[in-house]
Amino acid sequence: MTDTQIEISVLATLSDISAQDWDACACPETADGARPFDPFTTHRFLSALEDSRSVGTGTGWQPRHLVVRKGGAVIAVAPMYAKSHSQGEYIFDHNFAHAYERAGGRYYPKLQIAVPFTPVTGRRFLTRPGHEADGMAGLIRGALQVATENRLSSVHATFCTPDEAARGERLGLLRRTSQQYHWENAGYRSFDDFLASLSSRKRKNIRKERATAQDFGGEILRLSGEAIRPEHWDAFWRFYQDTGARKWGTPYLTRAFFDRAHETLQDDMLLILAVRNGRPVAGALNFIGRERLYGRYWGAIEDHACLHFECCYYQAIDHAIAHGLKTVEAGAQGEHKIARGYLPVETHSLHWFADQRFSAAVEDYLRAERAAVGEEIEILTSYGPFRKVMETADGRETD
Structure with missing residues (x-):
């Protein structure tokens, strides 16, 4: 997939791109020798999944990684998989699948831009510094083109950052929110x-x-x-x-x-x-x-x-x-975490459906769901364990 400047390719294995090129997009912050913001999109983590056959043939997670080049140089990458089920994602779309198939469509396979088995927020559209706009646009265009050419039902990017969710929505994708529990230092x-x-x-x-x-x-x-x-x-x-x-x-x-x-x-x-x-x-x-x-x-x-x-x-x-x-992320689900200092926060995902009528119906549902998630987070936070300080008549503070 090319235009005069941008070339988009799909890799069947991460071994087809060097760790240097991938990590220059996935974790450019490590150039100073420090840790990545998170290790989950690094070449070493995703390669460990492939090398160990935790993903690949027979798992329902078939690598189809996206690479965007500009003038021959890699400017953006995304960990993408062809999925034959909805397991190991933690942003549940089983209701979408059932509705799509009841309407006569074939929901699987679908495309998933994600870190397998990892409900952790982080960048999913991985771009070199200075190429954020054209890199993300190229990755989205590549994912939609792969889905269209192969007559796939949908594309999903799960646990993306709030900034990516906002930018993706402006580029025509549907935005979804969910929640999980974090401890803040x-x-x-x-x-x-x-x-x-x-x-x-x-x-x-x-x-x-x-x-x-x-x-x-x-x-x-x-x-x-x-x-x-x-x-x-x-x-x-x-x-x-x-x-x-x-x-x-x-x-x-x-x-x-x-x-x-x-x-x-x-x-x-x-x-x-x-x-x-x-x-x-x-x-x-x-x-x-x-x-x-x-x-x-x-x-x-x-x-x-x-x-x-x-x-x-x-x-x-x-x-x-x-x-x-600064933060401990304790994984998906579990209201019992609230009493132990882990409070609910929003998580984000992006979605695209080939069938426009189905997409319009999902968009209406997601709008109502976002409001419900926001209300739930507000209510759950009110049950948090932290002191609600009050002042007594003589000026002393009390719980």
Whole structure:
């Protein structure tokens, strides 16, 4: 796909583009040697998914990555997949699929611009600095052309940034909002400092949960980089399989992904392990960004009260405070996170449907859904655990 200046191509594997060219678009902020804002669109992360066969033939995630070149130089890329189902996306469109097929259409395959199995907000239209407008426009044009030429039902870009959502809407895509739960670091110096910002009842409850969890009979380790050893992945794989079987039927990631991650992503990961009698019994896997910690997977082979809350939420907060991170993203869903300091925030996605009448109907639905999501976030936030300070008659502050 070309014009006088722009050339758009589709790659069946990430190995067809150099890490240097991809990352110059995906994470140009690493040019100073620091961490990427998030590791999920880096060449090393997406390659680990492909090399481990977590995506590809037989998975329902077939790579169809977009590359935009201008004057022969790569100016924009996007991780795109042909999808034969809607699993592993976390922006649920099953109702769209059912309605499309009831109307006589074929919803699958569709195109998905996304990071597989990863409900984390980040840039999806990855452009070199200085090429934001023409790069994103080229990527959208390329995705729609691939869909049109192959008679596909739709194109979706999930967990894009608010800026991308606004720009995509101006370019003719439909904007959708959803919500998930994040913890924000208000300059806390310690976990006790965070607790002091909570109402007395919530503060006592968290202290009780942490004490209960610590009584499981072992120790909790936070491991990153070279401190993570191959045997730790053997243990975590058992945890992940158990959780994956219960949540999704089949775990999304293969065992080989964790071996590949050990080779190329060690410094991007924080592994929290609960160890009892020298044996890991539970664990949570997080990924580390420049300003954020991303909670991704949890599992256990023993049941201990409150250990899930400790490993997934409180240890993540501890790490964020200790390392000056601004936010902990605790993944999709789960209103139980509110009482533990994780409040609802908006997430964004973009959508295009080949059938214009269907698109108009979806647009009406999304307009009403956005209003409902906004109201839900406002209501849920009001139930947050933070102190609502009032002043007594004698001028003292009280919860």
